[in-house]
Structure formats: structure tokens, C-alpha cells
Amino acid sequence: MSKTPKLIKKIAGFIPVWADVLGLAEWKFICVPQKERINCMNEGIEYDMACSPAWRYLEARIFVNVYQCKLLNDDELEACVLHELLHCVLSETEMCDVKSEEHVVSLLVNAFMRRVNGG
Numbered sequence: 001m002s003k004t005p006k007l008i009k010k011i012a013g014f015i016p017v018w019a020d021v022l023g024l025a026e027w028k029f030i031c032v033p034q035k036e037r038i039n040c041m042n043e044g045i046e047y048d049m050a051c052s053p054a055w056r057y058l059e060a061r062i063f064v065n066v067y068q069c070k071l072l073n074d075d076e077l078e079a080c081v082l083h084e085l086l087h088c089v090l091s092e093t094e095m096c097d098v099k100s101e102e103h104v105v106s107l108l109v110n111a112f113m114r115r116v117n118g119g
Helices: 004-021 074-091 098-116
Strands: 028-034 049-054 059-065
Touching: 004 028, 004 059, 004 074, 049 074, 059 074, 074 098
Parallel strands: 028 059
Antiparallel strands: 049 059
């Protein structure tokens, strides 16, 4: 039996927890399994997950590289989910500089995960 449904179910379990914390409880999230890594910014950087938020409609698709994400432990997987949801928080600002947004999201993930893990 494929581990993909189990992985997607685990990812889907992290979403409502963090969506509530981040004020995204009204959003609709759809997990979309992918068979290969995701290159969403055309910079040659590949991602394990990517998010396509549509803040005007309060919904987002979270693209999941199932093969790569299966290698992550639960904390790493949760941090990836948090990272993608933070893109939803920032999507309304429609920042021009994608690198700046990535930097801010990464800083926030580290802060949240330290707090969650008692650090």
C-alpha cells in the first residue's frame, strides 16, 4: 500500500492547528501530491512543498513532493507546513521581492518552532 495517503493525512493534520494560530482558520487548504520536487520560483531552487495562496478567496493549494517529504521527521514536516501557511499570511501584502518574503517566512518558522519545542 502506498504511503502517500498517510503522508497527506499527516500534513493535513498539521494545517488546522497552525491555521488557527496564524488567523487562517477560515481558509480552505488543499494538499496536492507531486511526484517530483517543486521549482516554483524558476531560480533553479527546488522545494519539498510550495503554496499557491489566493487570499482574495481565502484558499490555498499546498503542493507536496511526496517522495522527499517521506524522508522528513514529524518536526521537519510540521515546519514545512508552517512555512507554507506563513506564505498565506504574507500573500495579502503581495511583496515584490520573493527573496525577502522567503527570508521573513524562514525567520518566523524558526521562532514558532523554537517556541513549540520549548526553546
